[in-house]
Amino acid sequence: MSSNGVYLELLGFFKLSYAGCRIPLPSGTQRLLALLALHTAGVYRGAAAELLWPDCSPSRASANLRTALCYGRRAGPLPMVECVDRRLQLAPLVDVDLHRARCGAAQDANSGSPPPACPEALSATLGEELLPHWRDEWLVLERERWDQVRLHALESLAQRLRRDGEYLAALQTALTATEIDPIRETAHRILIEIHIAEGNTACAVKRYKEYQLLLRRELEVEPSPLMTRLVQHLISA
Structure with missing residues (x-):
């Protein structure tokens, strides 16, 4: 969090400081x-009014x-909102936690970049939902965008x-991903790979069977062949 200037928090509860x-x-x-x-490119006044108060008359x-x-x-000390080319925009002086988190996610996704100094902090930030207690219609797509960014x-x-041998941090990070989307296979597959790397074959099989039961119960489908191959030799051994 920024101790100087204006800071806007959208992850978790709304807060402007x-x-x-x-x-x-x-x-x-x-x-x-x-x-x-x-909407960093700005929003026209009429569109903003319609999005924010859809049940009201235009006037x-x-x-x-x-x-x-x-x-x-x-x-704040300066106007928070500016009008540029007939569009309303957030003033540049406002630092936004979501923008920081997206930059951190993009940097981490770059295989050539160094690992984050504090992976636990990044994982905790990525585990935060976008204004989860708000019911506004215009947030639905934005939440989906944020969920895809943080999952990847x-x-x-x-x-x-996992490749660096930081197994506990790897497990906690992958578990955070499964909490965001329990059906998505990728994070469950990574959990199995971590358990195998640690030598915890029973945990790997248990994770596979739990996910298999979840898919059967919710969607009546099976895990992918890629995931099944990870544990096939462990089950048949």
């Missing part, structure tokens, strides 16, 4: 700042937007940690 002190905001302004943080939605803008422009980053990090 300046120099470490929280800035209270009404709900409408919170949603406006979140919307602009997720009422526009009035709500004006109120949200008023609070957003005077909440967590799986990549877990594989790198």
Whole structure:
């Protein structure tokens, strides 16, 4: 978290702070700042009003937007929202935790980059949901985008940690990925590979059978041949 300047947190609970002190905001302004943080190219005023207040008349939605803008422009040391080419944009001075997390995920996905100094911290950040307690329709696609980013980053990090022999950190990272999407096979497959690398063959078989039962119960399908081959020799031994 930034101790200087304006910091906007969207992972977990919404929070806007300046120099470490929280800035209270009404709900409408919170949603406006979140919307602009997720659409870095900006959002036209009419589109923003429609997205944020879909159940209101156009005139009422526009009035709500004006109120949200008023609070957003005077909440911090400088205006939080700017108007550029008729689009509303988050002011550059606002540092956003989601943007940091995406950069960290992209850097970790680069096989040529050094491993993160604190993989546990990166894993914890990637384990956070995007504003999970908000029910806004416009967040559905943004959550899916974030979930795909963090799943791939967590799986990549877990594989790198396994190759480096950091088995506990690798297990915790892969488990975080399975919590995000229990059906997705990749993270479960990585868990099996970690158990095998540690010599814990019983744990590898147990993980496979638990995942197999989950797929049968939820989707009536079987694990992929790639996953089955990982444990085939262990089961038949």
